[in-house]
Amino acid sequence: xxxxxxxxxxxxxxxxxxxxxxxxxxxxxxxxxxxxxxxxxxxxxxxxxxxxxxxxxxxxxxxxxxxxxxxxxxxxxxxxxxxxxxxxxxxxxxxxxxxxxxxxxxxxxxxxxxxxxxxxxxxxxxxxxxxxxxxxxxxxxxxxxxxxxxxxxxxxxxxxxxxxxxxxxxxxxxxxxxxxx
Amino acid sequence: xxxxxxxxxxxxxxxxxxxxxxxxxxxxxxxxxxxxxxxxxxxxxxxxxxxxxxxxxxxxxxxxxxxxxxxxxxxxxxxxxxxxxxxxxxxxxxxxxxxxxxxxxxxxxxxxxxxxxxxxxxxxxxxxxxxxxxxxxxxxxxxxxxxxxxxxxxxxxxxxxxxxxxxxxxxxxxxxxxxxxxxxxxxxxxxxxxxxxxxxxxxxxxxxxxxxxxxxxx
Amino acid sequence: xxxxxxxxxxxxxxxxxxxxxxxxxxxxxxxxxxxxxxxxxxxxxxxxxxxxxxxxxxxxxxxxxxxxxxxxxxxxxxxxxxxxxxxxxxxxxxxxxxxxxxxxxxxxxxxxxxxxxxxxxxxxxxxxxxxxxxxxxxxxxxxxxxxxxxxxxxxxxxxxxxxxxxxxxxxxxxxxxxxxxxxxxxxxxxxxxxxx
Numbered sequence: 001x002x003x004x005x006x007x008x009x010x011x012x013x014x015x016x017x018x019x020x021x022x023x024x025x026x027x028x029x030x031x032x033x034x035x036x037x038x039x040x041x042x043x044x045x046x047x048x049x050x051x052x053x054x055x056x057x058x059x060x061x062x063x064x065x066x067x068x069x070x071x072x073x074x075x076x077x078x079x080x081x082x083x084x085x086x087x088x089x090x091x092x093x094x095x096x097x098x099x100x101x102x103x104x105x106x107x108x109x110x111x112x113x114x115x116x117x118x119x120x121x122x123x124x125x126x127x128x129x130x131x132x133x134x135x136x137x138x139x140x141x142x143x144x145x146x147x148x149x150x151x152x153x154x155x156x157x158x159x160x161x162x163x164x165x166x167x168x169x170x171x172x173x174x175x176x177x178x179x180x181x
Numbered sequence: 182x183x184x185x186x187x188x189x190x191x192x193x194x195x196x197x198x199x200x201x202x203x204x205x206x207x208x209x210x211x212x213x214x215x216x217x218x219x220x221x222x223x224x225x226x227x228x229x230x231x232x233x234x235x236x237x238x239x240x241x242x243x244x245x246x247x248x249x250x251x252x253x254x255x256x257x258x259x260x261x262x263x264x265x266x267x268x269x270x271x272x273x274x275x276x277x278x279x280x281x282x283x284x285x286x287x288x289x290x291x292x293x294x295x296x297x298x299x300x301x302x303x304x305x306x307x308x309x310x311x312x313x314x315x316x317x318x319x320x321x322x323x324x325x326x327x328x329x330x331x332x333x334x335x336x337x338x339x340x341x342x343x344x345x346x347x348x349x350x351x352x353x354x355x356x357x358x359x360x361x362x363x364x365x366x367x368x369x370x371x372x373x374x375x376x377x378x379x380x381x382x383x384x385x386x387x388x389x390x391x392x393x394x395x396x397x398x399x
Numbered sequence: 400x401x402x403x404x405x406x407x408x409x410x411x412x413x414x415x416x417x418x419x420x421x422x423x424x425x426x427x428x429x430x431x432x433x434x435x436x437x438x439x440x441x442x443x444x445x446x447x448x449x450x451x452x453x454x455x456x457x458x459x460x461x462x463x464x465x466x467x468x469x470x471x472x473x474x475x476x477x478x479x480x481x482x483x484x485x486x487x488x489x490x491x492x493x494x495x496x497x498x499x500x501x502x503x504x505x506x507x508x509x510x511x512x513x514x515x516x517x518x519x520x521x522x523x524x525x526x527x528x529x530x531x532x533x534x535x536x537x538x539x540x541x542x543x544x545x546x547x548x549x550x551x552x553x554x555x556x557x558x559x560x561x562x563x564x565x566x567x568x569x570x571x572x573x574x575x576x577x578x579x580x581x582x583x584x585x586x587x588x589x590x591x592x593x594x595x
Contacts, residue, residue: 024458028451036445050447057454059211066215068206080211087538119439132539141414142440148414156207167410173436175403240531241585247535248573250586258585291561295582320561320594327580327592356580356594 013070024064028057031074035081041139042085044128052088056081075154086132126176134169137162208239212246217255224263233266234283237290265290272299273315276306285315292323297332308340313349324356328363329371338379345386409433511556512595516566518542518576521549523568530564530590532557537567563590 007015012026032053039049060067060077067076127135140151148159155162205225209218221242225235241262245255269289273281281289289302297305302319309318318339325335338359342351355378362374409429411417413436422430516528526542532555533539542551563582566574575581576591584590 025451025455028454032451033444033446036447037443040445041441046445049445050450053447054450054454054457056211057450058457061458063211063215063218066206066210066218068203076206076210079207083211087536116439119435120441123436123439124441142437143442156204163414166414167405167407170410170413170433171404174405174432177436178403244531244535244584245586247529247537248584248586248588254586261585291582294585295580323582324561324580324592324594327582353594 008071009073010071013064013067013073016064024061027073027077031077034074035078038139038144039081039085041124041127041143042132042135043088044124048088052084053081056084059084078154082136085136122177123173126173129176130169130172134165134172137166138169138173141166205235205239209242209246213242213255214252217242217246217252217259220256221259224259228263228266231267231270232280232283232286233263233270234287237266237287238262262290262294265293268299269293269302272302273306275303276315281306281315285319288316288319288323292319292326295323295326297322297326297335301332301336304336305339308343310343313343313352317349318343318352321352321355325359325371325375328356328359330359330375331372334372334375334379338375338382341379341382341386345382347382405429405433413437510559512559513554513556514593514595515552515554516542516564516576517550517552518566518574519550520566520568523551525569526551527567527570528553528555528564529567529573530593531562532564537570542566557593557595559595562593562595564593565590 007026009027009030012023015023036049036053039052040046043049043052056077060073060080063080067073069076127138130138136155137151140146140154141148146154148162151162152159205222206218209221213221221238225238228238229235238259241259242255245258250258266286266289269292270281270286273285273289285306289306292302292305293299301322305318305322306315309315322335322339325338326332330338338355339352342355358378359371359374362377363369363371366374405413406426406429408417408422408426412419412422412430413433419427419430419434518526520526526544527537528540528542529535529537540553540555542553544551563584564576565584565588566576568574573588575589579591579593581589581591
């Protein structure tokens with residue numbers, strides 16, 4: 001994978017490990033936004049996501065000698081970010097708690113921009129109620145647009161177990177978003 | 182470079198370990214220092230070559246990282262665990278006749294860590310038979326030892342229950358029964374509760390009309 | 400409860416394997432509900448301009464020599480002082496309970512068991528559970544304070560088998576479950592053992 005600088009990830013990593021440490025900036029710029037959306041949907045907050053991505057880049061720098069496949073730096077970086085997202089404490093949810101009943105009932109009426117926004121927030125709120133594993137498979141498929149096969153390869157798991165996780169997520173989301181008495 | 186040497190070692194050990202190496206670095210990414218990850222890699226590779234389970238080593242490293250333990254302490258703990266796996270494997274091999282499975286080795290290491298010795302492990306493996314896997318027997322024994330039942334009593338109790346014709350569920354129920362004996366009796370120690378249960382099992386075995394199953398031959 | 404579960408065919412719709420037209424008429428409404436759920440997914444790209452500058456600035460700040468290269472992040476050393484919890488004597492024997500709520504009948508297939516973890520810790524600000532079932536992540540499984548009695552609890556569904564765990568109090572104190580069998584964790588502390 002090469003970028004505007006022309007050098008492949010592997011070339012840049014090897015140069016850094018050989019002592020040209022300033023070149024880490026190439027990798028950071030190259031992948032700065034690659035998983036920003038994934039982190040934002042996993043953590044429910046843009047600010048928390050920015051912290052997580054920043055931390056992951058610092059950690060990746062510290063552990064760069066451990067990167068087994070420097071040509072796939074981005075895949076290895078994703079795993080570091082993923083571990084960081086899973087470890088994130090949810091001290092407070094930035095997404096404002098909503099009356100979810102009202103949010104989905106809006107779909108019965110004509111949908112304007114305010115209703116659409118409320119429904120987005122209701123779903124993000126509901127996503128945060130899932131386990132990190134359930135939320136992740138949902139985000140990778142329905143936000144990042146990966147196929148089950150691609151997700152399975154990235155997470156080193158099987159398609160059937162991903163589907164089981166996802167189908168539980170669908171049910172829990174439905175439960176969260178239904179009218180509450 | 183270190184990476185190249187590690188790769189060479191993997192290539193020597195065999196193709197099956199290449200995938201495992203990826204799994205290991207995936208699971209350790211961002212959780213432990215590079216030095217610890219490299220050590221776990223090395224220990225896991227040689228452990229796998231000796232037929233030992235690898236997962237406990239990775240789990241222990243992850244545990245140390247999560248607990249904020251200094252790298253050299255994690256390294257020491259992972260090395261110690263690798264040693265326990267070796268001792269357990271040897272103890273199980275002495276019980277014969279086939280090469281021990283990784284579950285049993287992991288359970289044996291757990292039992293050793295809980296306070297049993299390698300002779301205890303061999304004895305417990307010998308009394309296990311078709312109805313009682315070595316792994317299950319050793320896990321129960323380790324749990325009893327972790328509850329404070331002395332090693333000798335632990336081996337005695339588990340052996341009695343198995344030789345009295347107990348089912349696997351009977352063996353699995355032992356920790357709960359010892360715990361109940363301790364909480365319901367006043368001032369009853371785990372050792373005493375275990376001894377009481379062993380006597381009861383022996384009495385059942387010697388009751389008239391009771392068929393005592395032939396103990397398995399090592 | 401099955402009343403809240405999507406029909407399996409609707410799940411296929413959600414997975415993108417079939418279309419709304421493929422659903423039988425009886426499931427159309429549920430299918431439309433499912434599609435509305437997906438329509439609420441936020442797919443807006445997210446960008447962090449300036450993050451690269453901040454990362455590099457942070458790395459440069461840490462360097463204290465011209466050679467810039469720092470190989471190791473020194474891990475924090477957590478010193479755990481386990482103090483006896485101040486308790487009314489009647490509760491002393493019930494510091495922590497692990498209640499196995501539902502034990503399924505023994506079957507050959509691997510089963511899952513519902514387990515409730517309870518810790519009495521009135522002075523704690525937060526309590527969580529870390530163990531082999533959640534990669535020892537102290538942030539993954541918080542306990543919830545129930546009422547004002549200082550009791551913290553969490554209910555988990557765990558696979559059958561053997562697990563090791565400990566409670567983490569206020570993010571830093573690792574406390575073994577006083578009511579459970581304990582083993583040396585290799586780091587100078589004790590882990591609790593749970594066999595399901």
